[in-house]
Amino acid sequence: MATPTADSPDLTDEQREIQALAREFARAEIRPIAAEVDESDVVSPLEVVHKAAAVGLTSFMLPEEVGGGGIGDVLTGCIVQEELNWGCAGIGNLITSAGFFARPLIEVGTAEQRERWLRPLSGPTPPLTALASTEPGVGSDAAAMTTAATRTDSGYRLHGQKTWISNGGLAEYYVIFATVAPGTGSRGVTAFVVEKGDAGVSFGEPMRKHGQxxxxxxxxxxxxVDLPADRLLGEEGKGFYSLMHTFDESRIHLAAGAIGIARAALEYATEYARERTAFGKPIGHHQAVGFRLADMATRIDAARLLTHRAARSMDAGRHVPAEAAMAKLFASEAATWCTWAAVQTLGGWGYSREYPVEKWMRDAKLEEIEEGTSDIQRLIIARSLIGR
Ligand SMILES: Cc1cc2nc3c(=O)[nH]c(=O)nc-3n(C[C@H](O)[C@H](O)[C@H](O)COP(=O)(O)OP(=O)(O)OC[C@H]3O[C@@H](n4cnc5c(N)ncnc54)[C@H](O)[C@@H]3O)c2cc1C
Known part of the structure; x- marks a missing residue:
């Protein structure tokens, strides 16, 4: 099919291998259950996570020292994200969710902490994990968080509330951000590892969502929640930097996931435009439809170029907040636009739940919101241009 694919000419053999693995897994294991999982709304399909674990897709990014695949480069993560999200964004992100939790542990955790909380993630039935920053009153302005961490004789006491936490209640382990100095902004933000079973931890009902x-x-x-001192992750007051570094990586991966959704929409719409006829010819031969497909393809390719550039830049050791923000901003808005365009291309059938494109449109919207809205990405890019 003459549509852009993820086959950049400059991938290594190892990257091509894992791309092929993820692509086949998405086709054979994710696509067939995506609609059913979406309809059932608040049920995480753990069986498919375990199947992914069996072929290494849940742990390839974890360090070898804790039993992971040791493929820690951001670009390979992008390649896998795109393929899995092509299958289904919610399921794809569920499969790779350990990466979000693991990032601060890899960066600032001690060897003991990595052994305790990362090694189980490399097993055949890995526990789910989560990372919690957002609060009911604080999202974009993460430095203003109010969940408090007070020092005690044996460690810390956490008190507060987080919201919108992915894998909440199902996850065994959580990286929780709290402040040791309320009202001081980013200077107080500190990271802790909390376990599901810790006394004082409880969860709300699953939130009913538009997509994913x-x-x-x-x-x-x-x-x-009383925590022993060894639950402190990194240094007191340095958690905000861990959170921002985590976002630099996770926003690039999120951009790659958005490209996967957009690619799914383009492929489906292209096929439909070849077969559906109106006014005596395939609708793709009507210029308005053909041009819409051309715009989809162009935005997807541009999004991938930006995303892979940000990934390669981070892999080269550069500090990439603005590049990551550009990738996330452009790719997530491209995904929203492309999935809208696919619905439009299918006409009335695009609006039907019998076809997958309306789900992709719902799934894509989240990419513009989580891990920093599009406004926040523009803020980061603007600050990189003109300073604070
Ligand atoms: C499905 C889902 C899963 C999520 N998973 C997680 C998770 O696992 N862990 C976690 O910690 N969080 C998670 N989140 C939370 C998510 O990261 C936040 O919703 C997001 O960062 C926005 O915060 P908010 O909802 O509080 O919006 P607000 O910060 O209240 O923003 C509201 C509006 O104001 C705009 N705005 C705010 N400040 C500015 C500004 N300075 N300039 C311009 N515009 C601005 C925003 O762009 C937005 O349009 C999840 C959210 C969703 C929906």
């Missing part, structure tokens, strides 16, 4: 329903989101309540 394969991942459960809940509130997390922290009611005077």
């Amino acid at each position: 329903r394969a991942i459960v989101s809940t509130e997390v309540f922290l009611q005077d």
